[in-house]
Amino acid sequence: MKAVRFHQHGGVDVLRFEVAPDPAAGEGEALVRVRACALNHLDLWQRRGLDRVEIPLPHISGADVAGEVVAGGPSGQRVMLQPGLSCGRCRDCLGGRDNFCPSYDVLGYQSDGGYAELVKVPLRNLVPIPEHVDFVRAAAFPLTFLTAWHMLFDRARLAAGETVLVMAGGSGVGQAAIQVAALAGARVIATAGSDAKLERASALGAAAVIDHYKQDVAAEVRRLTDRRGVDVVIEHIGQAVWDTCVRSLVRGGRLVTCGATSGPKVGLDLRVVFARQIELLGSYVGRKSELIDAAKLFFAGRLTPAVDRTFPLAEAAAAHRHLEASAQFGKIVLVC
Helix, strand or coil, X not given: CEEEEEXXXXXXXXXXXXXXXXXXXXXXXXXXXEEEEECCHHHHHHHHCCCCCCCCCCECCCCEEEEEEEECCCCCCEEEECCEECCCCCHHHHCCXXXXXXXXXXXXXXXXXXXXXXXXXXXXXXXECCCXXXXXXXXXXXXXXXXXXXXXXXXXXXXXXCEEEECCCCCHHHHHHHHHHHHCCCEEEEEECCHHHHHHHHHHCCCEEEECCCCCHHHHHHHHCCCCCEEEEEECCCCCCHHHHHHCEEEEEEEEECCCCCCCCCCCCXXXXXXXXXXXXXXXXXXXXXHHHHHHHHHCCCCCCCEEEEEEHHHHHHHHHHHHCCXXXXXEEEEC
């Protein structure tokens, strides 16, 4: 098969479009012909190299995949893949908390992923998609919408009528969180870094938008909420925005984080946390049952992944450059 692999860590020049061995599906596994694979920031970090994490080399990235089953399952079935990999046997898996599995992994992290013509996954990771859903949108959906869904409902316990601040509304998780929160009856305030992105965030359901390069986000939040603050902050940026996120919360508010794209080291004044009774919540991917719930709304047309642009698989390096430039709104997708 053809695949994009890196044999060493580094810049985009380490990505090679080359012939790689076909994966072989074992018992309980399916082989999927990849039609589309969306990029995530995890792909960039893997390629560059992660502290204290050993990535198997040569490596094929890609957690967000859509395609057709060619072996091990219903032949020709159109599917998108649940990106979380779990054992399926432990107490957490059997209790429906597969993202707490001790062996939990994300497709394309320690295993080979979707930057290839073929990928193998456990049968339980197959999610059938209807004929009216194209492969590009199907690939753009799973990881970001599952992550946003888990952050908002499982971790933040979002209720209708609450106000949510979505940091970086033009990101994959951001555009998903705007839609999910608005659909749940929340008032959404979203940040972005250009007029075009702010307009698209509004179109997705944000009631108010803030330019995070030109405006003081926390001050704007106070103005937009009559100095009250927001009930929930959804963020994955980390270090660069942490103080802003904390200052934007109402007393008793919840800050949910799922990443640290600007760095993991944040300052924390515990007096603010306990005096204002703030909850700081970590979130990691989500349960397959949550993906199924979100997918029902996707298939019904009530949630729509924003796709910035597509690239042929052979041009994965150009796709990485586009993601690194932070110019996109929504997902970047490789097509095979």
